[in-house]
Amino acid sequence: MDFSFTEEQLMLQELAARIAREKIAPSAASHDAEASYPLDNIRLLGQNGLMGIEVPAEYGGAGMDPVATVLAISEIAAADAAHATIVSVNNSLFCTALTLHGSEQHKQGALRSVVEGRAIGAFALTEAHCGSDATAMRCRAEATGDGQWKISGAKSWITSGPVADWVILFAVTDPAAGSRGISAFLIDTTRAGFGRGKKEPKMGVRASATCEITFDGYLATAQDLIGAEGQGFKLAMSLLDGGRIGIAAQAVGIARAAYQASVAYAQERHAFGQAIGSFQLIQAKIADMKCKLEAATWLTLRAAWLKGQGKPFSTEAAVAKLTASEAAMWIAHQAVQIHGGMGYSQELPVERYFRDAKITEIYEGTSEIQRIVIARNETGLR
Ligand code: CAA
Numbered sequence: 079m080d081f082s083f084t085e086e087q088l089m090l091q092e093l094a095a096r097i098a099r100e101k102i103a104p105s106a107a108s109h110d111a112e113a114s115y116p117l118d119n120i121r122l123l124g125q126n127g128l129m130g131i132e133v134p135a136e137y138g139g140a141g142m143d144p145v146a147t148v149l150a151i152s153e154i155a156a157a158d159a160a161h162a163t164i165v166s167v168n169n170s171l172f173c174t175a176l177t178l179h180g181s182e183q184h185k186q187g188a189l190r191s192v193v194e195g196r197a198i199g200a201f202a203l204t205e206a207h208c209g210s211d212a213t214a215m216r217c218r219a220e221a222t223g224d225g226q227w228k229i230s231g232a233k234s235w236i237t238s239g240p241v242a243d244w245v246i247l248f249a250v251t252d253p254a255a256g257s258r259g260i261s262a263f264l265i266d267t268t269r270a271g272f273g274r275g276k277k278e279p280k281m282g283v284r285a286s287a288t289c290e291i292t293f294d295g296y297l298a299t300a301q302d303l304i305g306a307e308g309q310g311f312k313l314a315m316s317l318l319d320g321g322r323i324g325i326a327a328q329a330v331g332i333a334r335a336a337y338q339a340s341v342a343y344a345q346e347r348h349a350f351g352q353a354i355g356s357f358q359l360i361q362a363k364i365a366d367m368k369c370k371l372e373a374a375t376w377l378t379l380r381a382a383w384l385k386g387q388g389k390p391f392s393t394e395a396a397v398a399k400l401t402a403s404e405a406a407m408w409i410a411h412q413a414v415q416i417h418g419g420m421g422y423s424q425e426l427p428v429e430r431y432f433r434d435a436k437i438t439e440i441y442e443g444t445s446e447i448q449r450i451v452i453a454r455n456e457t458g459l460r
């Protein structure tokens with residue numbers, strides 16, 4: 079067993095940390111307050127290889143492994159979780175879908191543009207009436223008989239929806255076939271029939287613009303199909319296995335930022351004539367925060383390592399996402415408490431960590447869904 083990182087992984091981590099420190103952290107509070115999309119920073123991340131970390135160099139990517147992705151996303155999330163949401167969706171869902179299942183045309187076009195930061199990708203599975211129960215989707219792609227698909231319906235809660243240039247869409251191609259009647263399409267948002275709804279006003283990750291997207295007779299061609307017809311649901315599930323590692327990495331980043339702020343505050347804040355960090359009740363919090371942060375970090379890295387080795391990792395990704403998101407929420411909660419009144423103030427980032435942490439327990443499969451995935455895989459029962 080070897081817990082060390084390669085030189086390349088550490089270099090990518092340092093690059094992400096530098097951009098996070100110099101470009102992302104300074105504007106995180108204003109992007110949060112204004113709910114403004116950080117397009118310039120996303121372009122910069124693309125120019126530095128951080129929007130296509132695992133994409134092969136022939137398509138403009140950094141050609142690195144999932145452990146490198148975890149290290150980079152955690153650094154970005156520690157500075158601002160909203161940036162990490164955008165980065166994770168683009169890397170783990172959008173880029174992986176096209177790298178593994180796209181045609182050469184998809185790879186040289188949409189994939190390359192997103193990897194280089196010239197364009198933004200999105201992933202559209204959820205609908206207003208169904209998020210966890212994803213196979214209940216209604217968005218319909220009807221074969222026109224001349225090799226095209228006419229798409230009608232809507233998808234909700236789409237990260238980067240307001241600005242996306244490309245969308246990976248899951249739609250029903252055969253309503254009688256259940257989960258085997260769902261197919262994936264690459265959508266060009268400049269084509270007729272594509273629309274965007276109003277931006278969702280959110281509790282946290284406010285800069286990662288989220289909205290409904292609509293399809294009104296959008297025409298997709300056979301070349302726009304990703305993978306085989308009817309295989310879209312399996313594709314979504316397998317992509318989400320990887321995406322959940324990205325969200326776990328995001329949770330680790332938020333948790334680390336909240337933990338480090340708490341240690342510093344416990345050392346410098348005084349009450350009753352001593353640093354609050356010398357009170358055993360505060361020390362217990364720090365110790366428990368540290369344990370949860372370490373567990374979340376290493377479970378996430380292990381899931382990423384398994385993925386990079388080409389070994390099964392579905393259960394481990396769900397374990398990592400569940401553990402890391404619940405750790406982030408708990409640690410951010412304790413961080414607010416350790417900061418007292420200042421933890422409740424928008425003058426410090428701690429209250430933002432608390433609001434941002436919550437989403438990691440909801441998207442890419444709620445904590446209840448992670449428990450279902452883990453228990454089903456472990457017991458073989460449904
Ligand atoms: N990999 C490959 N195939 C898989 C799979 C996986 N991990 N998990 C399931 N499948 C396959 C099954 O084998 C089955 O195939 P067959 O028909 O050939 O047997 C098919 O998919 C259907 O599987 P289930 O019967 O298990 O499906 P289900 O309806 O019971 O649902 C679920 C299972 C785990 C609850 C799933 O619906 C789920 O994960 N829901 C949560 C949805 C989710 O995570 N959404 C995230 C949206 S993206 C997002 O949120 C982005 C963001 O935040 C930023």
Ligand code: FAD
Nearest residue numbers: 201202203204208209210235236237440441442443444446
């Ligand atoms: P529901 O499925 O209605 O769940 C409501 C509650 O019931 C939850 O607590 C849930 O855990 C519980 N529940 C449901 N089924 C069960 C069960 N079988 N057993 C026990 N409990 C259950 N989606 C995309 O496709 N693309 C995106 O880019 C995207 N980005 C998002 C960004 C944000 C900020 C948010 C908030 C959401 C995003 N989503 C995205 C949607 C997200 O994935 C869903 O919100 C999530 O999967 C939960 O679905 P839901 O909101 O419909 O909740």
